Amino acid sequence: MKNKIIKALVFDKQVRLYFVDNTALINEIINLNGHNNRIINVALGKTVSGISLLSATLKGEQRLSATITMSNPKYKIFADTSAHGNVRGYANQSLVKASGMEDVSIQNLIGQKASIRMITGSDMNQFTGITDMPYQNIDKDLSHYFNQSEQLETYIETNLAINKENTVLYSYAMFAQLLPGAPRHLLSEMKERINTSSSFLAKLKGIDRIQIQEELRNYFSDLEIIGQVPVQFSCRCSKEMFYGMLNSLDEKELMTYIYANKIIKSSCHICGRTYQFYPTEIKTLLRKEE
């Protein structure tokens, strides 16, 4: 059950509870971003991990885009997901290139004036919510977002370990939300029974749906698994998109590449994918302009 969200109902169907072992997904995204700063990677990993679980709350063609703006408003982390489980995320260039980040804690990186903005919905019908980050903690402030902005008692917890080489050793996340009419104490009761440090999470990648159900029954006798949905990295960039951007270079510049028989390389800052344009392709661009 790697990169699959397990969806369950507990406490007499009054709480929805989602889990994921997204180690492979978070590792891929951190690798694609290619930063050496551990704190930025942890902040990015936790944000994307939490947001990846939210894909299971979306329907049809809905998307959810989250932006965390740190107290220094130049520093941002983006993450988005769709009902199909496509996930991507990145830290913006100002944050990646910021100096003096080596000894900063996540709490200090977030600071006292940070905010979370989420845009949810489909193209036709969008909802934007913004909340502050009073806890200076990604998990607690993501939960706070739902409590404040959607009036839904929600608990989000992520747990990830990254080694010195910036490889993700494990990444787990859980999401719990009270369904309408459920008493509030159920959420704290749930947190006492299970969390992302529970041994169950470490087993998740190697076991099947029936075994997961059995394991979870040790925590909740009335648990019901209602589905499982995949999450995977996906960036919507394409070579065509970058080909269009070459138009912004002037003809003289393009000609230098052609004469020197040089390749133009252009990278997507979201997924890190590099697109190459050979002189023959650059020539076609010039012809189009004529």
Ligand SMILES: [Zn+2]
């Ligand atoms: Zn891309």
